[in-house]
Amino acid sequence: MMDNNSAQRLPGPQAGAVKFTMLLAGVVLLLMMVFGFVMRAAQGDLLDLDPAMFYQLLTAHGAGMVGTAGLTGAAILWYFMGRYVPLARGVFWAFLGLFLLGVVLILGAIFIGGYAGAWTFLFPLPANSGGVWGADAAAAFLLGYVAIGVAFLLLYLEVGRKLIAAYGGIGGALAWPLVMGKGTVEDAPPPAVVAAMATTIFNTIGTVVGAAVLASSLVNLYFPEFKVDALLAKNMIYFFGHVFINASIYMAVIAVYEIIPEYTGTPWKTSRVFAGAWSLVLLFVMAVYPHHLLQDTVMPAWSLAMGQIVSYLSGIPLLAVTAFSLIVYLRKANAMRWDLASALLVLGVAGWSVGSVPAIIDGMISVNKVMHNTQWVPGHFHIYLILGEVAMAFGFMMWLIGKPEHKAIGGFNWAVFSAYVLGGAGFTLMFLISGALSVPRRWAVHAPEWVLQSQIATGFALLVILGAAMFVLRYLLGLKHSAGR
Amino acid sequence: MQALLASLLVVVAGGGLLWQATDGGQALTAESARRLAVQRAPQPVSPFALETMSGASAAIPDARGKVALVEFIYTTCPTLCQSAGADMFRLGNRVREAGLADRVTLMSVSFDPEFDTVERMQSYGERHDADGALWTIARPRPDVLPQILSDFGVIAIPDRMGGYTHNVAVHVVTADGRLAAIHDTGDFEGIIAAARKALR
Amino acid sequence: MKRHLRPGLAAIIMFACILGNRTLEADPVLHVLVQLPLLGVCGALLAPRREWCWAQGGFAPLLAALFGIAFWMLPRSIDGAVTFPVMTAAKFLSVPLIGMLLAIGWRQAHALLRGFLKAQTVSMAGFMAFLFTHSPVRLCNNYLIDDQWRLGFGFLFLAIGLAMVWTIPLLFNARPRASPRTRAEPMTHVQSGVPA
Ligand code: HEM
Numbered sequence: 001m002m003d004n005n006s007a008q009r010l011p012g013p014q015a016g017a018v019k020f021t022m023l024l025a026g027v028v029l030l031l032m033m034v035f036g037f038v039m040r041a042a043q044g045d046l047l048d049l050d051p052a053m054f055y056q057l058l059t060a061h062g063a064g065m066v067g068t069a070g071l072t073g074a075a076i077l078w079y080f081m082g083r084y085v086p087l088a089r090g091v092f093w094a095f096l097g098l099f100l101l102g103v104v105l106i107l108g109a110i111f112i113g114g115y116a117g118a119w120t121f122l123f124p125l126p127a128n129s130g131g132v133w134g135a136d137a138a139a140a141f142l143l144g145y146v147a148i149g150v151a152f153l154l155l156y157l158e159v160g161r162k163l164i165a166a167y168g169g170i171g172g173a174l175a176w177p178l179v180m181g182k183g184t185v186e187d188a189p190p191p192a193v194v195a196a197m198a199t200t201i202f203n204t205i206g207t208v209v210g211a212a213v214l215a216s217s218l219v220n221l222y223f224p225e226f227k228v229d230a231l232l233a234k235n236m237i238y239f240f241g242h243v244f245i246n247a248s249i250y251m252a253v254i255a256v257y258e259i260i261p262e263y264t265g266t267p268w269k270t271s272r273v274f275a276g277a278w279s280l281v282l283l284f285v286m287a288v289y290p291h292h293l294l295q296d297t298v299m300p301a302w303s304l305a306m307g308q309i310v311s312y313l314s315g316i317p318l319l320a321v322t323a324f325s326l327i328v329y330l331r332k333a334n335a336m337r338w339d340l341a342s343a344l345l346v347l348g349v350a351g352w353s354v355g356s357v358p359a360i361i362d363g364m365i366s367v368n369k370v371m372h373n374t375q376w377v378p379g380h381f382h383i384y385l386i387l388g389e390v391a392m393a394f395g396f397m398m399w400l401i402g403k404p405e406h407k408a409i410g411g412f413n414w415a416v417f418s419a420y421v422l423g424g425a426g427f428t429l430m431f432l433i434s435g436a437l438s439v440p441r442r443w444a445v446h447a448p449e450w451v452l453q454s455q456i457a458t459g460f461a462l463l464v465i466l467g468a469a470m471f472v473l474r475y476l477l478g479l480k481h482s483a484g485r
Numbered sequence: 486m487q488a489l490l491a492s493l494l495v496v497v498a499g500g501g502l503l504w505q506a507t508d509g510g511q512a513l514t515a516e517s518a519r520r521l522a523v524q525r526a527p528q529p530v531s532p533f534a535l536e537t538m539s540g541a542s543a544a545i546p547d548a549r550g551k552v553a554l555v556e557f558i559y560t561t562c563p564t565l566c567q568s569a570g571a572d573m574f575r576l577g578n579r580v581r582e583a584g585l586a587d588r589v590t591l592m593s594v595s596f597d598p599e600f601d602t603v604e605r606m607q608s609y610g611e612r613h614d615a616d617g618a619l620w621t622i623a624r625p626r627p628d629v630l631p632q633i634l635s636d637f638g639v640i641a642i643p644d645r646m647g648g649y650t651h652n653v654a655v656h657v658v659t660a661d662g663r664l665a666a667i668h669d670t671g672d673f674e675g676i677i678a679a680a681r682k683a684l685r
Numbered sequence: 686m687k688r689h690l691r692p693g694l695a696a697i698i699m700f701a702c703i704l705g706n707r708t709l710e711a712d713p714v715l716h717v718l719v720q721l722p723l724l725g726v727c728g729a730l731l732a733p734r735r736e737w738c739w740a741q742g743g744f745a746p747l748l749a750a751l752f753g754i755a756f757w758m759l760p761r762s763i764d765g766a767v768t769f770p771v772m773t774a775a776k777f778l779s780v781p782l783i784g785m786l787l788a789i790g791w792r793q794a795h796a797l798l799r800g801f802l803k804a805q806t807v808s809m810a811g812f813m814a815f816l817f818t819h820s821p822v823r824l825c826n827n828y829l830i831d832d833q834w835r836l837g838f839g840f841l842f843l844a845i846g847l848a849m850v851w852t853i854p855l856l857f858n859a860r861p862r863a864s865p866r867t868r869a870e871p872m873t874h875v876q877s878g879v880p881a
Contacts, residue, residue: 219513
């Protein structure tokens with residue numbers, strides 16, 4: 001079993017590369033938040049934004065945020081897996097290079113080519129822009145995704161093969177012997193390895209499916225005689241998108257498993273329930289995606305029923321692996337020290353769990369019929385992204401620059417943290433309220449009676465941005481400080 | 486280093502091969518390649534004689550100096566030829582509207598001439614309101630059929646249900662016997678434009 | 686398999702492919718998913734067991750093979766192989782060459798590259814399945830739409846089959862669990878040298 005005390009001082013392999021990646025990610029997150037702010041302000045009539053620009057920003061915000069969430073998750077995965085298995089350094093640089101290539105292509109497609117078909121590139125939108133953008137812009141956008149997909153594939157192949165070799169196959173790394181009652185807790189791989197193996201598997205599958213639908217869409221752009229089946233494409237895209245964004249959270253949670261023990265002094269061990277829950281998560285994450293398609297009445301009924309049932313069920317292992325096991329763990333631990341890093345990490349788990357509640361509500365077919373195209377949907381996913389994934393990423397960043405003695409949270413830090421939580425909660429709550437009032441999502445211009453809601457949300461968004469800006473600034477200063485040391 | 490050079494070479498050569506094989510990224514299927522080739526350079530077709538549904542004789546290229554709009558069918562076709570027949574009827578109307586009725590002729594040519602007798606052609610023509618003047622149904626002599634199909638790039642294969650599956654299109658043939666364009670049967674604008682061009 | 690048997694086996698396969706060409710190419714599933722892979726195997730069997738420096742890392746031969754495969758996956762090329770004798774001849778010459786290049790490249794490829802190619806193969810088989818089962822137009826003038834549809838399902842089964850063949854052995858890699866910090870050994874032994 002890994003000794004947590006020594007791990008505290010052991011830098012991951014490539015700490016520098018990971019730190020650099022997190023800096024990039026922090027800056028991009030801020031920029032994308034500003035895009036979000038501008039969109040919400042435009043919906044609130046606070047500024048005059050050309051609707052064409054709104055949709056470009058929406059596309060950039062969606063793709064940029066999802067991509068950056070994935071990037072932070074991947075950096076966390078890489079950093080901590082480096083503690084357990086020897087990872088090839090070149091792979092991370094290749095990952096980063098391909099990822100950045102993808103970003104350049106995507107930004108070029110949007111802001112030079114004018115592509116504004118949303119991050120979901122649903123067929124046939126990329127090909128049918130009505131003259132707003134050309135096939136080349138759409139193709140650049142899709143190729144950007146391909147580059148990012150290849151980047152992730154490489155990363156997962158390296159992590160996957162090393163874990164498989166070190167822990168005796170996929171089953172070993174997922175702690176199946178323990179699940180089946182054969183192994184002992186002492187022999188089981190640590191929680192971080194279980195989580196890493198599970199995400200590696202489902203996100204590799206997601207990437208493979210994504211690549212197939214990307215290739216089809218690309219061919220269709222240039223050879224319209226090759227028709228794409230819209231429903232199948234939608235299924236594949238949502239499978240890929242759903243799995244990808246989930247993977248980013250499941251990778252980020254590795255930071256919680258690895259860092260929180262430093263604050264409690266008690267090792268976090270893989271229990272039987274924990275391991276079993278992760279194997280279920282692995283299946284559920286992939287089986288639940290049809291809940292995005294509940295409004296497609298042409299979908300086979302069984303798949304929608306599966307989406308609904310799994311979306312109820314997936315709440316259980318999700319809560320078991322994260323919230324519940326965190327609570328159990330914290331209760332067993334003697335003491336917990338709070339600083340910005342640990343507070344953000346625990347916030348991340350809380351936000352993620354809370355965010356799953358409105359998600360499950362939306363996953364009910366009867367609710368979905370009325371809610372799915374409302375702001376209820378951005379409402380639920382902003383909870384577990386702003387207060388979940390991104391909080392964990394910021395927590396990881398704070399830990400990366402933290403000094404071993406961990407200054408207790410207080411004063412200014414406390415204010416920044418509160419601003420972020422309050423802003424995030426208020427902002428997402430406004431989305432949920434608007435959604436419950438049937439305000440549609442993805443509308444550049446809002447009806448007069450919705451404007452007030454958008455304005456209030458804009459205010460909360462500002463708080464989030466202020467909080468996030470402080471985190472990034474602190475991180476930057478912390479990096480400088482540690483470089484000086 | 487050698488490996489890098491070799492890889493680069495492969496990429497360049499491979500890219501060139503695919504570029505060539507798709508006519509510069511324009512045609513992935515044999516059908517689109519056939520249309521593209523004709524559009525780039527009209528191709529001569531060997532002249533052949535036809536017997537029409539009224540028993541009269543006709544020829545391609547048209548002896549009266551008209552541009553011929555030719556499609557290939559078989560009269561017992563249950564699917565594609567029927568919808569293509571409807572398209573031909575509408576195409577005829579478009580040709581009249583465009584004022585080209587006296588300079589263009591529409592011809593549905595059977596690729597099953599042994600089976601498609603004059604009577605069968607007649608009943609097919611009646612079903613689709615072919616007037617016999619602007620648009621008629623006709624069959625070639627069986628022995629010249631292979632040559633015709635290969636000139637026009639038409640492939641008909643048995644569909645295991647007693648019929649044929651075949652590529653369906655309108656072929657624009659100039660008065661001097663060159664295949665100048667190939668369009669979907671419903672692409673009226675494209676066909677009329679091609680006919681105008683062929684008349685010039 | 687014994688090395689000296691390989692040329693003989695290759696010759697038999699080649700012979701069978703040529704003799705059976707009419708039958709095989711009449712059905713796109715046999716043509717694309719049986720004859721072409723068999724021809725590829727033919728070349729792979731004959732691949733020299735040498736390591737060239739131009740083929741270091743396997744990149745150049747594998748790339749060349751990928752371009753060749755891309756060419757033969759164009760509906761136009763398949764149609765051509767049925768219609769034009771020149772293309773038929775090209776098929777019998779080039780596909781074994783592709784198989785040979787794959788075998789040469791695979792031997793020298795890093796485990797990561799192999800994994801990448803496997804994922805890419807599954808993905809592209811899925812893509813072909815998608816195209817052929819859902820294209821409303823006939824992509825080959827020589828084949829019926831039903832055949833195209835069957836070919837699509839063939840690709841789907843291929844994708845699923847390959848995914849299983851490549852992942853199931855990884856599930857239970859019977860090796861005593863090492864303590865987490867011990868050095869992991871590369872997992873190349875899990876993958877046999879069969880080209881994708
Ligand atoms: C200050 C923080 C943020 C603000 C102000 C903000 C604002 C917005 C707004 C206004 C929309 C469009 C809502 C609509 O459809 O009407 C949106 C959509 C979206 N946001 Fe955010 N957001 C923020 C943070 C995030 C974060 C952290 C993530 C992910 C990590 C994220 C991911 C998305 C996604 C995926 C969409 C959907 C895009 C689409 O519909 O195509 N956002 N956001």
